[in-house]
Amino acid sequence: MARATRLPAEERRAAILAATEPLVMQYGREVSTRQIADAAGIAEGTIFRVFPNKDAVIDAVIEEAFDTRQTVASLMAIDPDLDLSTRLAQAVEILEARMRRVVAMFGALRGSPAPPPSSSAHESHERRGRESNAKITMALTAVIGPEAASLRIPVEHAADLLRGLVFTVTHPAIGATFSDEPPVIVDIVLHGILTPSTQESRPC
Template identity: 45%
Template sequence: MAPAERRTAIIDAARPLVMRHGSGVTTRQIAEAAGIAEGTIFRVFPDKDSVVQAVVTEVFDPDPTLRELAAVDRGLPLRERLTRATEVLQDRLSQVFGLLDALGWIRPPEPEEQRPQPPQAINDAFRAAIADLVGPDESRLRVPAAELAHVLRLLIFSGTHPMISDGRPLNPEQIVAILLDGLAVPTTNEDRAC
């Protein structure tokens, strides 16, 4: 196995273990899960903390999420595209929140440490990906697509976070229905004001 492949295999094996045991994970557990000798880990990583850091970097990496957003079928109706995007983004956030919790961290690591990019840049990229996904349907919105993207992100954040949502997270269909339709019963265009 080439070193790069070995590195990937170790991170893949370590990821669920770090999500479960936090930094209390042992290299023995990681080696067992990867089906390799414990010493093999140290040919790729200087120590256990470096494996944990590599897992953090991977979980925060926005690229897989951006690829999933880019791959959403543009032939689907807007509502379904947004629901799919919400699933993808909730998935990522659940991983991030779960990792922070497992590590006993309260906020994301500083960019200099383990994050591939500053949070602002990542959020900008997600907003751009959502706006791109809205595409020509922007004309059916009463705000620019970029603002819909911002609001979607805010709803997903608080609607997914276990503590902020008081253990009552919103599901993707709920989030998209709030985002597009709101919660008032639609009446006619003229008689819309409550």
């Protein structure tokens, strides 16, 4: 194998994680460091100059998959000058991509033996989960915010509603019978389940 190009530590770490994620999706924790090295185009020993062991690589891949920073950045990059339906459709696409990645990771790791987490690690994971959800809700609030005065509910509640609906229709065990097309989800959020004629005739 040709000698790998020398990279700064953080870039090397990122490259190893990027090469490892598809392998974890395919093999779970049974993936070997040889497979990781081949996918990353590096010598096997290079992995251990960045990570102490294989479990540390896999744990970092899982952490990366659950990290909300890219999701939040993508939501915040949505053009506020677009109409609300278009902004929400873009937000749904971003949320669905994150959800599918997380679900795929869970599926790949199901049944794979993993070191039991300590109670402090479990609590830390739960705390990060709550913080991640809060950050996504804040980003969605910014997406919806320009129309806050036109909403029937607080904008934060609308953000939670959208996030919850995307979770429901994207999760394979829950939403298999409902369309996950962004325009369909956005239409339900904005207009509910009544037909337009029913909405018009509903007493105030």
